[in-house]
Amino acid sequence: MLAAFDDASVWLNSPPLRSAELRGRVVAVDFWTYSCVNWLRTLPYVRAWQERYAAAGLVVVGVHAPEFGFEHASDNVRDAIATLDAPYPVVIDNEFAIWRAFGNRYWPALYLLDGDGRVRFSHFGEEAYEESERAIQTLLGVDGELVQVRADDVSLAADWGALKSPETYLGGTRGERRVDADALALNQWRLGGDWSVGEESATLASPGGSIAYRFEARDVNLVLAADTPVPFTVRLDGKPPDDAAGVDVDETGAGVLSAPRMYQLIRQADAAWQRTFEITFAGPGVHAYVFTFG
Known part of the structure; x- marks a missing residue:
């Protein structure tokens, strides 16, 4: 799966990350599109994991796979990254090549890869933050308290009990x-x-x-x-x-x-x-x- 990154030509926040550079590292692959409210509500957690565990060897890669036409424009994605504060490497996947390599079907989707590039954990959609972080800790061989995340504005979790209207x-x-x-x-x-x-x-x-x-x-x-x-x-x-x-x-x-x-x-x-x-x-x-x- 890491080989799918080798053909990607547009990276934001980072020089291109190739499979040879990522092998031996724990990689969190986060599929997203910037207008998706479900992803927006996960962003504070992904950002916090990158900040907490980068020194322990975690590499977060955001794979931006656009849902709407305007999300194909790299400048729009670049502006969203700056506005929303997504500080980790982002690869533009306009042709869905990386999406297909992972067999992905969802926004957002989180895949955790071990040092051999094997998927060891995955989660689709929101929630499961504790389970996801514990999986990161296990792959890194670290322990400790979970990150404390303050989510507000557009990142505040939905009021699921009161929600009666669908997308x-x-x-x-x-x-x-x-x-x-x-x-x-x-x-x-x-x-x-x-x-x-x-x-x-x-x-x-x-x-x-x-x-x-x-x-x-x-x-x-x-x-x-x-x-x-x-x-x-x-x-x-x-x-x-x-x-x-x-x-x-x-x-x-x-x-x-x-x-x-x-x-x-x-x-x-x-x-x-x-x-x-x-x-x-x-x-x-x-x-x-x-x-x-x-």
Whole structure:
């Protein structure tokens, strides 16, 4: 599997790491894509493991395998690495060659390789942080207390007990539960205005377009991109979000779509219940990809 790194030409945060350099080392291979909320919630742990165990011989390699078109651009990935503080080596896997070599199917996915390049542990998705770190310690032959991680903002773990809304794609390939009715049932959504729906995303052609979603969760996130910065306004049950505003809006619901990424638009402090979220864009050229919840 390590041989898959030998043909990779684009590395960030590091010169290319080849299989000969990695043999004899414990390698944590983390498959990710930067707009994925599930990966964002694992990042503080991966970062902490790199900081704690690098001196003991651990090498963390982030394999960036893009889900959406804008994630193929190395400059976008480079910006995300800087903004999110992912300080370890990252290899760009736009053609999914490393992904296929590992037989991977998930974002995020963690594989721990021993000094011979054999997979000794794997975990897919979030959680299992204690189990993963204990596996790192075992392979390194070290012991000790587990890292203490402070996760907040977009990295805060989902409120799984209150989460009743699933990941929802807005593009035509995987989009579902879209309706035209004014009244929305739980997990239904609608587009308002001049939108066209492509395979990956819904694209807004003129100002004033909106997206509404009836959800039940603590957080509402939306992956967005635009050709130029576009101001937007968020409403929760028709009102400004106030103290339920996410990190990318203020209490009045105002925000700006600038970089292509995931935007956290709602974070509620109180218990979640069914509510209607709506976002309205002041300009055209918006591409809306997927809702995620926490």
